[in-house]
Amino acid sequence: MSDVHPKSEVVIQVRGLVNAFNDKVIHDHMNLDVMRGEVLGVVGGSGTGKSVLLRSIIGLNHPTSGSIKVFGMETADVDTEDLKGVQLRWGVLFQGGALFSSQTVAENIQVPLRRYTHMSQELMDEIAAMKLSLVGLPPDAAQKYPSELSGGMIKRAGLARALALDPELLFLDEPTSGLDPISANQFDELVRSLQQSLGLTVFMVTHDIDSLRSITDRIAVLVNKKIKVGTIKTLVNDSDPWIHEYFSGARGRAALAGAA
Amino acid sequence: MRNRPLAAPDATQADLHLEKRQNLLRLVPVGDWNVAQSPRLDLILQGLRPDGAREAEIDGRQVDELDSAGAWLLLRTKRDLEQAGVRVRSFTLPERYAPLLHTMEAENLAPVKHAVRPRGFKYFLERTGRGTMHALGQGYAMLGFLGRVTVEAIEAILSPRRELPVAAFVRQIEETGLTALPIVGLLAFLIGVVLAYQGADQLRRFGAEIFTVDLLGVGFLRELGGLVTAIIVAGRSGSAFTAHIGTMRVNEEVDAMETMGLNIAEVLVLPRVLGLVIALPLLTFYADVVGLIGGMVMCYFDLNITVPAFLRELQSAITYKTLLVGLIKAPVFAFLIGLVGCFEGLRVERNAESVGRLTTRSVVESIFLIITFDAAFSILFSILGI
Known part of the structure; x- marks a missing residue:
């Protein structure tokens, strides 16, 4: 560093x-290299191992071989307990939100605060309220349980929990899947504005070509067991048939038309 | 750019300098104002008093690092000062944190309110009432479920067009019966050993060692074999029914079945209940035999009763009725375990916690019902003079 x-x-x-x-x-x-301060979108067909890549990076999956360094620390081959140093510096939003169902939203956000700091309950409550407000949830969501929230609210609450310790690096696993287009757009804008104001590096697995267009700086495409990295402009003209189809198909064209 | 070392919370990297000139209070935060430092900074700021100052300045130009927790503390201080009637005439932070500050200032920050938990006698009464109504409602719902399952079972057996899901039914017999053989056998054997040992110890004082065999035969075949097997199966299979069906509810699988017009009672409940009704009497018989073998081994080593002598005494002590009295209870226990297990499973809500809660409840309820029914059977048999 x-x-x-x-x-x-x-x-x-x-x-x-x-x-x-x-x-x-x-x-x-x-x-693959991810640079500080960028938003990297990761795409690929079903079964190309997007989630496996994400899980390998955050230390949940031990790869067969190879090296993965996050903030210069090897994550691929150690137990998750040994990762505490880097775990404080990243936040992960899982696909289904992965909120703890026996705790309220506020308590969910306070789990990492309680674990890693010695804050007073008042300060934790204030910080939980602030995070909720940052991700655009109403104050009364704090006392609700995950089962009482809609899909979009669960994603936002999950994002608030991922941001609890003000991480430098944010992992998002299909953040807009299951959201209606309007909510998905709002979520994209939210991620972008948080990324800019908090100075985050974002690693985002997604299928949503609108998200790719609107918020990513670079795109990593998983194809043929390898990664191709580029921007939308360079990838549209790529020779690989899957990449070509992805960005030039009906959905891709419609999304990219808005980019101009 | 932020480049945060793995700061320990107690590292003194952040501080707040206070300067007071006449009516002006100057707050100069320095160092890293981040989440790791925030508990300490919070304490410092809590102790801050305007002390008659009319104006304040927050000069954050010497802040090395700021994150949203630190920004919140500064903004909160500004708000608190203003509420105390102090005019905050300047609030400066390094230029690079302008976007963060802009985002944070735009938020309407209301602190989290904790729900107040009511206490007192009235609340106690209210809770008791709710609990009673809940228990009654539970009993009523269970009775309704029993009716539904009974009707479905009779229809499925009688109607030639509606076939039982045979594959699922056989698999349940295997899962609840065959795979339970080792644990049921081991426990029955040990209980046979213990019973023989304790019985021999007492009966030896009267010189009536041989009646240990009678104690074993009657005790195991009439009561213990069935009871022990039912309790093991309630803990093993009853909990599995609840957890499995409950997880299916969490995954919306049960809802999917309903929308396809599948009959839940027929698809999920009947194979389990009927499978158990077949498997439990077989397991009970097996436990009876293994338990007697356990007792026989103990009699041989402890009392020197040989195997032929044991069998001769056993034959005179028990009749086929003794065995039947024990076995007749098994299908009833099986029905109770299956019914409670499936009933509680179907009541699971869509969260992980309720799977655990209802699984526990299912096991407790089925063991309670097993012992209650066992007592009822004892009374019934004594009235009938069996």
Whole structure:
């Protein structure tokens, strides 16, 4: 970590990542760099291992071989308990929100605060209220249980919990799936504005081509067990048939038309 | 750019300098104002008093790092000062935090309110009433469920067009019966050993060691075999029914079945209940045999009663009625376990906590019902003179 070239600092470094399950190779010597302060979108067809890549980076899946460094610390081959140092610096929003169902939304947000700091209950309540407000939830959501929330509210509450410790790095697993287009747009805008105001680095797995257009700086496409990284402009003209189809199909064209 | 080391909460990297000149209070936050430092900073700020100052300045130009927790503390201080009648004439922070500050200032920050829990005698009465009504409602719903399952079961068996899901039914017999053999066998054997040992110890004083065999035969076949097996199965399979059906409810699988016009009682409940009604009497018989073997082993080593002598005494002590009295209770216990397990499973709400709560309740309720019914059977048999 150096202050000399903060813009070019690599936050996530994946080198030679191989993931295979029962001889079925999913990732074949994959390399990826995620820079500080960027929003990286990760796309790929079903079964190309987007979620496996995410889980490998955050230490939930032990890859067959290869190295993954987050903030310079190896995450691929250690137990999750040993990751405490970096766990404080990232936040993860799981696909289904993964809110703890026996706790209220406010208590969910306070779980990491309680675990890692010694705040008074009043300050934790204030911070929970602030995070809720940041993600656009009404104050009365604080005392609700996850089962009382709608799908969009669960995603927002999950985001509030992921942001509880003011992480530098945010992982989002299909944040807009299951949301209606209007809510999805609002969520995209929310992520973008939080990313800018909190100075976040965002690693986002998504299928939503509108999200890709509106908030990502670069896009990583998982294809043929490898990764191709580029921007929408460069990827549209890519020679790979899947990438071409993805960005030039009806949905892709419609979304990109709005980009101009 | 933020470049936060893994700050320990007690590291003194952040502070607040106070300067007071006549009516002006200057607050100069320095260092890292982040979430790790916020508990300490919170305490410092809580102790802050305007002390007659009319104007205040918050000069944050020396802040090295700021995150939303730190920004919140500063904004809260500003708000509190203003509410105390102090005019905050300037609020400055490094330029790079302008977007963060802009976002935070736009928010309408209402602190979280905790629900007040009522106490006192009135609340106690109210809770008792609710609890009673809940228990009554539970009993009523259970009775309704019993009726539904009975009707479905009779229809499924009698009507030639509606077939029982045979594969699921056989699988339930396997899961609840066959796979329970090792644990039921082990426990029955040990209980046979213990019963023989304790019986021998007492009866030896009267020189009536041989009646240990009678104690074993009658005790195991009439009561213990059936009771022990039913309690093991309630803990093993009754809980599995509730957890499985409950998880299916969480996953909306039960809802999916209903919208397809599948009959829940027929698809989910009948195979389990009927499977258990077949499996439990078989398991009970098996437990009876293994328990007697356990007792026989103990008699041989402790009392020197040989196997032929044991069997001869056993034959004179028990009749086929003794066995039947024990076995006749097994299908009833099985029905209770299956019914309660499925009933509680179908009551699960869509969260993980309720799966756990209702699984516990299912096991407690079925063991309670088993013992209650066992007592009722004892009374019935004594009236009938069996």
